[in-house]
Amino acid sequence: MSGSLLLQTLILGVLLGGLYALLAAGLTLYFGVMRVVMIAHSAFLILAAYLAWFFHRETGLDPLLSLLVTVPLFFGVGYVMQRGLVARLRPATLTMMSVLLTFAIALTIEGLLGFFFSGTQRRINLGYSGSSIEVLGAHVAVVKLIAFGLAAAALAGLFLLLKMTRFGQALRATIQHPEAARLLGIDTDRIAGFGFGLGLATAAVGGTALALDSTIYPSLHWHWIGPLMAIIVVGGLGSIPGAAIAALILGVGQSLLQIPMGTTWAQTVFYVALFATLLVRPQGFFGGRLAQRF
Amino acid sequence: MPSASDTTTGTATTGTGRSTFDRVLLGARVVVLAAVAVLVLAFPSMAADPFILSVGVVIASYAALAVSWNFVGGFTGYISLGHAAYSGLGGYATALLITRADLNPWIALVAGALVVGVLAVPIGIASLRVRGASFVIVSIALVLILLLVAQSWASLTGGAQGLRVPRPFGADVLRPEQHERFFYLHVAFVAVALLLWWAIDRSRFGMGLKAIREDEDKAQALGVPTGAYKLTVFVISAFMTAMAGGLYALWFGYLDPIFQFSILIGSYMVLMSLLGGIRSLFGPVLGAVVVGYSLEFFKVHYGDSQFHLVALGLLLAVVVLFMPDGVLPAIGSLVDRFRPDQRTSIREMTAEELLEHNQRLERSQAAPAAAPHERDLETVPSTEEKR
Numbered sequence: 225m226s227g228s229l230l231l232q233t234l235i236l237g238v239l240l241g242g243l244y245a246l247l248a249a250g251l252t253l254y255f256g257v258m259r260v261v262m263i264a265h266s267a268f269l270i271l272a273a274y275l276a277w278f279f280h281r282e283t284g285l286d287p288l289l290s291l292l293v294t295v296p297l298f299f300g301v302g303y304v305m306q307r308g309l310v311a312r313l314r315p316a317t318l319t320m321m322s323v324l325l326t327f328a329i330a331l332t333i334e335g336l337l338g339f340f341f342s343g344t345q346r347r348i349n350l351g352y353s354g355s356s357i358e359v360l361g362a363h364v365a366v367v368k369l370i371a372f373g374l375a376a377a378a379l380a381g382l383f384l385l386l387k388m389t390r391f392g393q394a395l396r397a398t399i400q401h402p403e404a405a406r407l408l409g410i411d412t413d414r415i416a417g418f419g420f421g422l423g424l425a426t427a428a429v430g431g432t433a434l435a436l437d438s439t440i441y442p443s444l445h446w447h448w449i450g451p452l453m454a455i456i457v458v459g460g461l462g463s464i465p466g467a468a469i470a471a472l473i474l475g476v477g478q479s480l481l482q483i484p485m486g487t488t489w490a491q492t493v494f495y496v497a498l499f500a501t502l503l504v505r506p507q508g509f510f511g512g513r514l515a516q517r518f
Numbered sequence: 519m520p521s522a523s524d525t526t527t528g529t530a531t532t533g534t535g536r537s538t539f540d541r542v543l544l545g546a547r548v549v550v551l552a553a554v555a556v557l558v559l560a561f562p563s564m565a566a567d568p569f570i571l572s573v574g575v576v577i578a579s580y581a582a583l584a585v586s587w588n589f590v591g592g593f594t595g596y597i598s599l600g601h602a603a604y605s606g607l608g609g610y611a612t613a614l615l616i617t618r619a620d621l622n623p624w625i626a627l628v629a630g631a632l633v634v635g636v637l638a639v640p641i642g643i644a645s646l647r648v649r650g651a652s653f654v655i656v657s658i659a660l661v662l663i664l665l666l667v668a669q670s671w672a673s674l675t676g677g678a679q680g681l682r683v684p685r686p687f688g689a690d691v692l693r694p695e696q697h698e699r700f701f702y703l704h705v706a707f708v709a710v711a712l713l714l715w716w717a718i719d720r721s722r723f724g725m726g727l728k729a730i731r732e733d734e735d736k737a738q739a740l741g742v743p744t745g746a747y748k749l750t751v752f753v754i755s756a757f758m759t760a761m762a763g764g765l766y767a768l769w770f771g772y773l774d775p776i777f778q779f780s781i782l783i784g785s786y787m788v789l790m791s792l793l794g795g796i797r798s799l800f801g802p803v804l805g806a807v808v809v810g811y812s813l814e815f816f817k818v819h820y821g822d823s824q825f826h827l828v829a830l831g832l833l834l835a836v837v838v839l840f841m842p843d844g845v846l847p848a849i850g851s852l853v854d855r856f857r858p859d860q861r862t863s864i865r866e867m868t869a870e871e872l873l874e875h876n877q878r879l880e881r882s883q884a885a886p887a888a889a890p891h892e893r894d895l896e897t898v899p900s901t902e903e904k905r
Contacts, residue, residue, distance in 0.1 A: 255651075259651075261651040261654065261655065263658075309835075309839065312839060313838070313839070313842075314842065317842065319650040319651045320595070320597050320650055320651070320654070321838050321842060322651075323597065323599070323651055323654045324597065324599075324788065324792070324834060324838045325834075325835055325838045325839065327599065327785060327834065328830075328831045328832070328833075328834035328835035328838065329831065329835065330831070331782075331785070331827050331828070331830055331831030331834070332827070332828050332831030332832060332835070333831075334824065334827050334831075335824040335825060335826070335827030335828035335829075335830075335831060336824075336828055337824070338824025338827065339824050339825055339828065343824070442824065446662070446781060449658070449662075450658065450659055450662040450663075453655040453658065453659060454655075454659060457652060457655055457656075461651070461652065486670075488666055488669065488670045489666070489670055491666055492663060492666055492667075494659075495659050495660075495662065495663040498655075498656065498659050499644050499656075499659075502644050502645065502647055502648055502652070502656065503644050503647070506647045506648045506652070
């Protein structure tokens, strides 16, 4: 393997890992605030990608502009979904039943996408789709950089929101100790709804980033859900930094393995990591204080 | 503990302690079961054409999968969305043992299921270490990884080209006859699986598993070997599921990775069992008939669109939100409401009921001594009467 190829692979791995990190952060948020494993996260990702594609096809404008609509829309959908559906499940079986409920939502989204947009593979063609820039002899596609920039901006925004604002403080308090948060006068139900909406808003950003660079079809979300789930288990359920680190490591690992093994086999790195984590450290490698009992 | 037979010897009870209500219920159950059994056995001769017959085989196959799934889901409460891994492996193992090792199809079926059962041991050890959500994630991951392997390892599995499974019956057995035979084979398998489920349900082993379902930590504290129990029932379930998958492969004659290792198949099993009721013996079978029939209906009428996915998703959401215990337990509690000696929760009697019952008991003991005209006064219990 030549040096420039290795470098290119590494860069692509980091870019991919950034996208994974953004999406896994959303999953971790749901788990943190509600103990909900949101199988439908990647379905919403594909939905956002379709909306970006549709927006581009209808208006001819840059698909990134669709974010102005999809981010608030997804936030609202997430809030309504949490308050209207997830919060209605029995607390005793919440974790298990929420998996099935969100699974049902994922199937419904996949079915509706197929119904309205057909199963045909779609792709956005942009003026800058083919262009790439050269970094130390490595060619990196501009769309990948834009996708990574979007992911980085969204993650940074999420970090600032959680650390700097009162809402973020309330959300973190709700994650750490819901009863104590309630004692302090935090309306944890509302905060949980907002947390859910925030997670779904990250799916809007991630889906748009995905649409820039890949071919989309309704059943694509199955392709994503495995790696994302593996990332949050390896990172420790409920830990955002853990998820981000695991996402970067596994993203780079996948890219590196693609050269000798091919794309399909390289995917197995996520599952190998998942099973290895469960055998060695079921609560995950980073953070993961919450994960033990779930 | 006081029971109905202690208090009165009137019309409501008999010497055996079983009320007439219970006997009517039992009779009704036997009649319904017998009627269903006759209907099921007569189905192939009533089916209008081979297509209807093949739908019957598909539904029977779903029932086999759902009952096999329910060994883990029903007893331990661990919801596996990835049991398609075992049915798919069972199908591939059976097919490969026939084509590569030249085994007799029926021996291959059992041997394939045994292989899957052995494979399920390490998988079970890894995945049963975690509970709830993580367990579901692992079960999904298992299907996805097997799909990758089956698609990529083309030299063994035929990859995306699929794998042809030789027919177990000779060429002289025509398609409708083959459907009929496989219908009965599936029904027999379901019957055996139900019998096994029933036997476990009544055993000490089953009691331990149900304790795990209710509260795993407490079960462990009480000395239930939770790890060994979970693993055992997990392997049994994997074996049965693989057998059902192998049976399906022999009938259908063709395996495609996308359909064999599909999360949808796993979710069908969950939906069927949940809909019927995972805690009841016949729940998964009822669910399989309802869901299987509607799936086939949707595929026939809306086959090209993705509408059947929407229908499946909405149905699953409704079941999870509004009847997480399933239809059969709901019917059971409805029947209980009409029971003359109404049962309440685990305690069987509330504190007030117990007090009232004891007072009645004392009164009935005092009654023979009292003159007939004094009885009316005794309806109000007084303190002087108590010893």
